[in-house]
Amino acid sequence: MPTFVYMTRCDGCGQCVDICPSDIMHIDTTIRRAYNIEPNMCWECYSCVKACPHNAIDVRGYADFAPLGHSVRVRRDEEKGVIAWRIIFRNGSKDMDLLAPITTKPWGKHIPQLADVPPPSQEMRDSQLLFNEPKYIRLDDGDLHTLESNGLKMKEGVYY
Amino acid sequence: MAYKTIIEDGIDVLVVGAGLGGTGAAFEARYWGKDKKIVIAEKANIDRSGAVAQGLYAINCYMGTRFGENKPEDHVRYARIDLMGMVREDLLFDMARHVDSTVHQFEDWGLPLMRNPKTGAYQREGRWQIMIHGESYKPIVAEAAKKSADKVFNRICVTHLLMDESKQNRVAGAVGFNVRTGNYHVFKSKTVVVAAGGASNIFKPRSVGEGSGRVWYAPWSSGSAYGLLIRAGAKMTQMENRIVLARFKDGYGPVGAYFLHLKTYTQNGIGEEYESKWWPQLQEMVGAEYLDPEVSHRTHRPIPTCLRNHAFISEVNAGRGPIHMVTMEAFQDPHLEEIGWHNFLGMTVGQAVLWAATDVDPKNENPELTTSEPYVMGSHATGCGAWCSGPEDVSPPEYFWGYNRMTTVEGLFGAGDAVGGTPHAFSSGSFTEGRLAAKAACKYIDDGKAGGIRVSDAQIKRLQAEIYKPMEHYRVYRNEITAGTVNPNYINPRQGLDRLQKLMDEYAGGVTVSYMTNEKLLNIGLKKMKMLEEDLEKVAAENIHELLRAWELKHRHLTSEAVLHHTLFRKETRWPGYYYRGDAMKLDDENWHVLTVSRRDPDTGEYTMEKAPCYHLVEA
Amino acid sequence: MVASNPFAELSALIPPAVMQAYVVLMILLVIGGTLLDVMHKKSAKYFFERGQTLKKLAKREVSSAEKIRLGVSTVANEVLASGEFDNPDRRRSHLFIMYGFVIFVVTTGILIFGLPAAEGETAILVPLLWHLGALMICIGGYWFWFKIRVDVRSEGHQWYDVHLSDLFIVSLLMMATFALLWSLLESVVGGLLADIALFIFIAAATTLFSTVFWSKFAHMFYKPAAAFQKKVAKADGSRDKLPDLPELTDPLVKQRYPDIPEYMGDNPPYMGLGIKREAPNHY
Secondary structure (H helix, E strand, O other): OOEEEOOOOOOOOOHHHHHOOOOOEEEOOOOOOEEEOOHHHOOOOOHHHHHOOOOOEEEOOOOOOOOOOOEEEEEEEOOOOEEEEEEEOOOOOOEEEEEEEOOOOOOOOOOOOHHHOOOOOHHHHHOOOOOOOOHHHHOOOOOOOOOOOOOEEEEEOOOO | OOOOEEEEEEEEEEEEOOOHHHHHHHHHHHHHOOOOOEEEEOOOOHHHOOOOOOOEEEEOOOOOHHHOOOOHHHHHHHHHHHOOOOOOHHHHHHHHHHHHHHHHHHHHHOOOEOEOOOOOOEOEOOOOOEEEEEOOHHHHHHHHHHHHOOEEEOOEEEEEEEEOOOOOOEEEEEEEEEOOOOOEEEEEEEEEEEOOOOEOOOOOOOOOOHHHHOOOOOOOOEOHHHHHHHHOOOOEEOOOOOEOOEEEOOOOOOOHHHHHOOOOEEEOOOOOOOHHHHHHHHHHHHOOOOOOHHHHHHHOOOOOHHHHHHHHHHHHHOOOOOOEEEOOOHHHOHHHHHHHHHHHHHHOHHHHHHHHHOOOOOOOOOOEEEEOOOEEOOOOOOOOEEOOOOOOOOOOHHHOOOOOOEOOOEOEEEOHHHEOOOOOOHHHHHHHHHHHHHHHHHHHHHOOOOOOOOOOHHHHHHHHHHHHHHHHHHHHHHHHOOOOOOEOOEEOHHHHHHHHHHHHHHHOOOHHHOOEEOHHHHHHHHHHHHHHHHHHOOEOOOOHHHHHHHHHHHHHHHHHHHHHHHHHHOOOOOOOOOOEEOOOOOOOHHHHOEEEEEEEOOOOOOEEEEEEEOEEEEEO | OOOOOHHHHHOOOOOHHHHHHHHHHHHHHHHHHHHHHHHHHOHHHHHHHHHHHHHHHOOOOOOHHHHHHHHHHHHHHHHOOOOOOOOHHHHHHHHHHHHHHHHHHHHHHHHHHOOOOOOOOOOOHHHHHHHHHHHHHHHHHHHHHHHHHHHOOOOOOOOOOOOHHHHHHHHHHHHHHHHHHHHHHHHHOOHHHHHHHHHHHHHHHHHHHHOOOOOHHHHHHHHHHHHHHHHHHHHOOOHHHOOOOOOOOOHHHHHHOOHHHHHHOOOOOOOOOOHHHOOOOOO
16 A cells, blocks of 8 residues: 555655655655655555645555555644544445554653763673663562573573 | 765764664663764664554563563573574573563653553563554654664665774674765774664565565565675574465454454364364474474463464465454454554554455454465564574573674674574564663673774775666666666666565465475576676666665575575475475474574675574573 | 836836736736646546545535635635645745735736826835835745755755756746846846846746746645645545544543553643654755
8 A cells, every 4th residue: 555645735845755764755856746656665654644744645555456445544643642543444334533642751751861871880781781670670679580590501402 | 976975983883774673772882882982874764764663563572570471481482482493592581581671661761551451460462462552662762762872874775884904704884875865874883783674575475566565574674684794794594484474465464463362263265273184294294392282282382383374375275265364253342343453553554454445344254364475584483694692691602702692793793683593572672682782792892802993995985886886887878778677788676676586486485386495496596596696786776766776685685595595405394384395394303403504705605504503491 | 226117117118008918918828827727637627526525524514604714714824824834944935935926916017007107206115015026036936946945855956956847936036036137237237238137037927927837836726725625624524534633631532542541641741742853854
């Protein structure tokens, strides 16, 4: 279901060009509006659809197996932190709205700036621990699992 | 061409590819290297790149030690049986013991992890999977990486690794080009973490036109993880272990939540359960150690993914297709129905589009399933990738050479799809592997292993000429023809990709041959692959976008060649349902309970193959 | 200089009647070009059929009074304020060009049809506005050409890279630029230089108004139509097949989508901007 762009909605702002993971949303040099230059490299990931400020991008199911007449449209609202979907069947029998959270916290505010956290001790550097460990492994006082702690060893051969 | 050369010097940790593995590496590197220069080179826009660009509805690797659910070794045993024994258990154990700390941080950062209202624990989809509202999974982890990195270079297609000229077999950075400006980028770095993607689109897809974009694994996953490493002379492992997926037909929508959470099941075209009737025959092929339905039933030991594929493929070939997913029972519950749709919208919107287009309401009809074309990657139920060192406290001597997740090239680390023998890492495990690699890379530098690296201008100039050669070639030979794409002196990237896909499909066990190959076919395949390699010297790019496709194709080609060599080397059928060696249809533990390891000589292009011992985690 | 009517002096060379005929001809060319464009591209038919499709999805009827209100709002937001542009720079540049153009065209008409000038005083205001209009076109236009057009998220063209699709903007800019130059030269030095400027001015204007069919001039007619249709689709509940984005604190919404209060809290916080925080130029 490659993407396509509505002529009446696109203003050529380039948000889709910027976000497309496949590098296939580009600006047409004649009409200076966006379009999908390589539909068979489109994963229908909807990244551009969600990014478009004008809802100018839509998707039409892949021609080799999807009949015409359906609609799956989306609005991703970062400020509210939700994504809304609407699915309409080809025969019109289903017209369904869905809504889901996409974040539980303001964007980026709770991601640590690791340059500012206290540096690891030499002991920690020599250990097998990563940042925030062992605390974050179990969120209690438990330590990292090792072969010893779990009563294991590595053995060559055929074992199941 | 007026493209500029932009040199970024003095990098300590260069992260190539910022999907889940790369974002994990960049994030963690800052903790262990407060003053180190950390740089990311990403082919797309880090906010939506990699296989998780469109989101995920589940985190498929979470132990739940916090809730007393599983221990790391349980996951190792699971991955071991699912991959028919062929895994790197040191790496798996290491990933599993750290992965929960990754997931708990994700929740802190705002990723909506669902909870089970009764237990308060995370909502399990299956034993290892937890459910999330993960539409913004990628932007969230990207934010973490951006906070840690000194610089993020977006839209850089990294084509080659730079090699040190003062010490053999040591990495010195990477080069590539900007797919928008066309500029040549040189990254001089003490260490490199290759966290690029596995390979979609190397086997001919089932779809024929536009639909070939609806690959199961992202079309932009161009096997660069392997292309970069193989070209640098790193040893690779388990490259024969490609994966075939049983998925909803055409849209390749995920089935995990359907099986595990929604409790749907499969049946053949005439409404029968079909899997069990194939078990006796299959048991003869692989042995009771790998398939014992009774034991599986009693102990909940899973039946390996490939073997379930085998039953699927065999049933269809016996004329009793199509295989259906029985959804009509579960979907009568409107809550479950909604989860079914969210599941698609959260990670494979295309499947929802297809159902909308064909009026498939799973409440009223049972949708069709299919088995996909094969994919080469290392973080799902498959473990292709580089031969990497494990952690000091777990790995036996054959698996350890100083730094966790370091490849056989010094200073060159892997994460995610790049690391071989570590299936079932998925998103969270890949992020965790990135973290492990980053810590090790910092240690490598702190230990003074990266001193005196020298990169000559000659090397930089040589690679520059190589990178832009497809554009140069196009300009010169375009003069030969009036118009169009048919030219006796070049092929364009799409034509090259078509050739590669057809070749791999027919000789290496793709869908049109029902995943069957043998020594003769593989040898023909290798011969043709050499010719393709020669022709790829004549691949032509009309513009920068095509240059991107040309280099993706070159990486896919290197990946494919490794797949052929490995498949030829392993003279057995280890994973029926993934592929079959028609000339060795049985699993052969006596000779092949080993990991396959290859190296391509960077100078001659010759392959050498070897067996590496397979260690298992057992009770002490 | 800027307060005098440049056409007054020109009437010594070209009779006012000819100038007036030229203006009428240009108006006719625009009308003809637009009609041809609409007929040839069948855009009117497209809008009609699209409207019918959306009507089927409509949840309610939109009254005529409401349609008038939507029409007015389209005029106020899209037509008069270029509200359809998301990029603030493009919006400002477009406003400059649009208002400059309107002022320029209207004052040209007034100046030319006011000829021959009555004895005595001529109004200073209209010539002032005429110059202002041309200047505004230049400000918006060159801003667009040198700052905005070159960077359509890195896919822009270099300023010297001109395409057929630039017919509209180039002829518009040429017209305004050489109108100003002509007026300037005429009042300062006169002679051949002024005549050359005049010639380019007339050539550019003729190009601009006679190539509606090939240029994007017609966008001023269908853009408002599209904007109006969007508003109707919103009002009648069909929402162009887009989903609703409800208020998260609405009890009905919480009941329908329990995961929202469950994971975001009863009163979800303002999340700020995520991906959209950074300008879309990641390359």
